[in-house]
Amino acid sequence: MTFRPQPLSPFASTRHYFGSELRRHRERANLSLVQLADIVNSSKSTLARIETAELMPPPDMPSCLDIAFGTDQYFTGLYELAKQDIHPDKYKRYMNFEARAEVIEQYGAQALPGLFQTEQYARELLRRQEHLTAEMVDERVTARMSRQERQQSSNPPFRWAIIDESVLRRQVGSRSCMHQQLASLLEQVDTPNSKVQVMPFSAGPHSLLGGALTLLTLPDGTSVAYEESIEAGHLYEDPDAVKKWRRQYDVLRANSHSLAESAAMIRTAMEDYRP
Template identity: 75%
Template sequence: MTFRPQALTPYLSARHYFGSEQRRHRERAGLSLVQLAEIVNSSKSTLARIETADLMPPPDIRNRLDKAFGTDDRFHGLYELARREIHPDQYKRYMDFESRAEVIEQYGAQTLPGLLQTEEYARTLIRCDEDLCPEQVEELVAARMSRKDRLRSDNPPFRWAIIDESVLLRPLGSPACMREQLASLLEQVNTPNSKVQVMPFSAGLHRLLGGALTPPDGVCVAYEESFRAGHLYEDPAAVKRWRQQYDVLRANSLTLDESAERIRTAMKGYRP
């Protein structure tokens, strides 16, 4: 029996188009899935599932495909579109703002903001949604980690994060996961592009939830996030109220040196 590849639906979504373009360039180069897998250091099954859109392309495959096919940034661009499809519409708009922002200010009430999360911490957190299958979890983890690409660019945003003390003390995953996460957080407390303050229990109650960011054009937006949904504020009056609350929170948080010491103290509780 002659093998016939599964028919593709390239115009169903950016993810489907990514897969169809991978197959088109692979066949044009006269490569089998096994041969391409050797070139891009992947597996045949992974590439086959990418082509049929059964699997979200891993973040590192885009550049390897561009290099293998000599397609400049074609697969890089398709990946950027595909990863945004994973999220709800309002969050896609938030991600657009985040990708252009010169200043990003965030507050973590129960968990760390996405840009501060390690891969294992993010995976453990996303697994809390029992409706997600393992593949969906990995897709969301990959999408979250890809948001950090710009932090390693030549023009990273300036980030200021305020972290509630409960985030440091609430075990999320294994002790090793928490220790790795807090070590990463400690490295970002006071750098040229990143500041982190801890909001101590002793500061009492406050109203702020979610995070805010400032796009390059200077128009500030605010985004409040919950487990299943979020809300993007673009109205100047609403953003102004958010800004006032954030400034109060910053004034009542620990200094950068005190915050670093509080993180070090929390790390001791997660020793093996």
């Protein structure tokens, strides 16, 4: 049976445009899907699904395509735009702020903030959302991990996280998954670019107990706040509203364990999850 490429709709989204440009460059180079798959260390089916926008390209593929086609950073740039398509529209403004923020302060009540999650931990959390298919889980994990790429740049944001003690005590995935996650968290407790505090049970209830909060300080000195509950989130840009959330965060920080005490608590929790 003769293989017939599926029609494309390049202007439906940046993700669709990435796929159509992949096919255009591949055909111009007279390469079949199989031939290109060998060059970029992928599979024919994966490339075919990327061309039709059924699948987001993995993070390492754009640079491989640029090398294969000699397109400098063309596909790398398209990927930076296309990966925003994974996020629902209501989160895109927040993601734009986060990508520019110089300081990121977060509180997580029931799970670690996404910027501190390992890939396996993130996958286990997302798998619990029953409306997400396996493919959607893969895409959300890719999107979450891509948000951490700035941390490896020459100018990373400064991150401060306060996590509730329940995050350490609730097992997500296997014991090995939790042990690896806490080991990664421990490495970020006190570095030049990250600080982590634990809010202990002994501190009692507080104003942020029911949700999660992120404060973003932008290059021009302005701040925004993002408050998130189970199924909804709200972005606050009004200075008075942001000031209210910052006040609550500062109170939480003052009542949390010190960096040294937090590190000790994380080490103790790690022992409980040792494989």
